[in-house]
Amino acid sequence: MPEDIAEVYKTTYRALVRFLYRKVWDADRAEDLAQEAFARALVHKPENARGWLFVVAANMARDEARRAVRDKRHLTLLTNEEADPAPAPDAALVAELERERVRAALERLTPRDRDVLLLWDSGLSYGEIAAQTGLAAGAIGTTLARARKRLVEAYETGSEDEHVARG
Amino acid sequence: MSHVDEGQLHAYLDGGLSAMDAVRVERHLADCAPCRERLEEARRLVSRAAKLLEWASPPERAAPPLADLRPAAPQWRTPVAWAATIVIALGLGVYGGSQLLNRPVEPKAVQRFDTQERVPAATNLVTVAPIVVDSNKDVRAAEPAALGAAAPQPQPAARSVDTSARLQSALARAELDSLAKRRIDSLATNLAAATADRAVDVAPVRRESIAPAPPVAAREQRQEGRALRDSAPRIEALAVTGAEQQNRARASALAPVTTSWPIITRDSAARLLRGPIVALPDLPITAVRASADAVVVEHVVPPGQVIRLTERRAGAADEASAGFRSAKTSNESLARYVGGLRVEISGPLPADSLSKLLDRVRVVP
Numbered sequence: 001m002p003e004d005i006a007e008v009y010k011t012t013y014r015a016l017v018r019f020l021y022r023k024v025w026d027a028d029r030a031e032d033l034a035q036e037a038f039a040r041a042l043v044h045k046p047e048n049a050r051g052w053l054f055v056v057a058a059n060m061a062r063d064e065a066r067r068a069v070r071d072k073r074h075l076t077l078l079t080n081e082e083a084d085p086a087p088a089p090d091a092a093l094v095a096e097l098e099r100e101r102v103r104a105a106l107e108r109l110t111p112r113d114r115d116v117l118l119l120w121d122s123g124l125s126y127g128e129i130a131a132q133t134g135l136a137a138g139a140i141g142t143t144l145a146r147a148r149k150r151l152v153e154a155y156e157t158g159s160e161d162e163h164v165a166r167g
Numbered sequence: 168m169s170h171v172d173e174g175q176l177h178a179y180l181d182g183g184l185s186a187m188d189a190v191r192v193e194r195h196l197a198d199c200a201p202c203r204e205r206l207e208e209a210r211r212l213v214s215r216a217a218k219l220l221e222w223a224s225p226p227e228r229a230a231p232p233l234a235d236l237r238p239a240a241p242q243w244r245t246p247v248a249w250a251a252t253i254v255i256a257l258g259l260g261v262y263g264g265s266q267l268l269n270r271p272v273e274p275k276a277v278q279r280f281d282t283q284e285r286v287p288a289a290t291n292l293v294t295v296a297p298i299v300v301d302s303n304k305d306v307r308a309a310e311p312a313a314l315g316a317a318a319p320q321p322q323p324a325a326r327s328v329d330t331s332a333r334l335q336s337a338l339a340r341a342e343l344d345s346l347a348k349r350r351i352d353s354l355a356t357n358l359a360a361a362t363a364d365r366a367v368d369v370a371p372v373r374r375e376s377i378a379p380a381p382p383v384a385a386r387e388q389r390q391e392g393r394a395l396r397d398s399a400p401r402i403e404a405l406a407v408t409g410a411e412q413q414n415r416a417r418a419s420a421l422a423p424v425t426t427s428w429p430i431i432t433r434d435s436a437a438r439l440l441r442g443p444i445v446a447l448p449d450l451p452i453t454a455v456r457a458s459a460d461a462v463v464v465e466h467v468v469p470p471g472q473v474i475r476l477t478e479r480r481a482g483a484a485d486e487a488s489a490g491f492r493s494a495k496t497s498n499e500s501l502a503r504y505v506g507g508l509r510v511e512i513s514g515p516l517p518a519d520s521l522s523k524l525l526d527r528v529r530v531v532p
Contacts, residue, residue, distance in 0.1 A: 006504060009230070015231040015389070017228075022220075022223060028507075031507070032481075032503075032504040034528045035231065035504050036503065055260040067526055098222040098223075099222055102219050107225070117220075118220075120181070122389070123263075125183070126181065126183035141182060141183055141184075142177075143174075145174050145177040148213060148216035152212060155219055
């Protein structure tokens with residue numbers, strides 16, 4: 001029902017954008033894809049909208065990445081994507097470098113660990129993550145523990161000139 | 168209970184343990200200093216990871232109101248069994264499957280947009296979105312996406328009556344289910360009412376403010392949201408059904424829309440769209456036109472085929488395109504959101520090629 005989608009929208013839109021951002025690394029694309037996912041939900045009216053939305057979002061992001069590879073496009077990060085009031089240039093540069101390092105560190109996780117971590121960081125509960133990923137609820141804590149540890153380690157030992165294939 | 172393992176510690180910190188398990192953990196921690204130490208380490212790790220992820224987060228922008236994404240009118244659902252799918256477009260013309268009149272109606276009644284102050288709502292043309300009738304699904308009447316009847320109209324009566332007359336004959340000739348026909352009749356009535364210079368709101372829009380709360384303490388919001396959701400929801404698989412194949416057939420059977428829409432400048436287009444236009448970067452833009460409720464960017468692909476990108480601010484859209492979906496991997500439609508605009512592509516190319524072109528659409532500075 002449209003009213004349910006409205007509720008879901010209130011609680012989930014930003015979460016979806018956040019999740020998508022860690023896939024496409026472009027705030028505008030993330031918002032566009034999130035809007036498209038909700039537009040589709042309005043048409044499909046799925047039973048469990050929240051879970052459905054994240055599945056659809058993940059698929060859309062993955063397809064986009066695949067198409068980019070296939071079309072031999074070079075994905076470049078837009079440096080002007082942050083619409084916030086512009087900070088001093090060096091602060092912006094530092095922020096971007098940090099983001100790059102976190103992005104690289106995330107790439108070092110296994111896809112399963114990364115997804116669990118990103119879903120958690122987008123606000124899903126253990127139960128929702130379990131349903132979404134097919135893991136047992138009891139395994140989520142272990143997965144998050146491992147993912148967090150690897151993320152921090154990878155960040156702290158990572159270097160900028162490391163090139164990793166996009167997952 | 169033996170010592171608490173890492174997973175349990177994290178689950179405990181995240182609030183992901185059942186009440187019973189949490190109590191057990193606490194009881195153990197009360198008696199076990201090493202585990203308490205490990206809990207603190209885990210707490211630091213959780214915090215550090217969260218901070219790193221904050222550095223890799225998008226800026227918190229307000230979400231567009233859901234009303235902008237949802238169809239412009241309440242959906243009308245009636246179970247109908249059809250042997251074939253029919254698409255009917257009223258106002259702009261009548262085109263579609265073999266059961267209906269094939270002759271497209273030219274929108275000669277469109278005013279020329281030769282200044283930059285004109286707004287599409289000033290047109291005296293009533294745009295009614297297609298009614299999509301699907302043999303597998305419920306019938307939904309997609310209400311008009313835009314109804315331009317409010318502004319004073321220099322030549323209202325003659326042209327619209329002309330359209331209305333053609334509409335009536337089309338209806339007479341069409342073999343329609345009585346329900347759909349009643350629906351079309353009511354829309355036609357609204358069309359007639361619109362030409363009588365009355366402002367008719369055929370598409371009541373529920374303007375509730377459902378934009379989500381501003382991003383204050385986003386992290387707390389996420390925690391709160393989590394606490395509210397205890398049960399493990401079922402995931403619904405995304406299945407592409409037979410309806411998609413019908414839609415694909417329907418999309419390719421449609422005649423192209425007429426090109427009588429006025430040409431406007433890019434600045435006008437940007438004004439209408441409240442943002443820059445999007446286009447295919449590798450092809451020159453041959454024309455930018457304004458239809459009743461959208462901007463249409465045209466490219467000519469040698470040796471002379473015209474590709475059209477119909478662009479609207481995300482939201483002014485419409486289930487007008489609900490009928491024009493084509494299944495391709497999981498990209499289910501020949502429409503995409505780019506740069507805050509909803510962009511549809513059309514042209515005399517196979518759906519696959521159109522889809523590939525659609526992927527290349529970019530904001531054009």
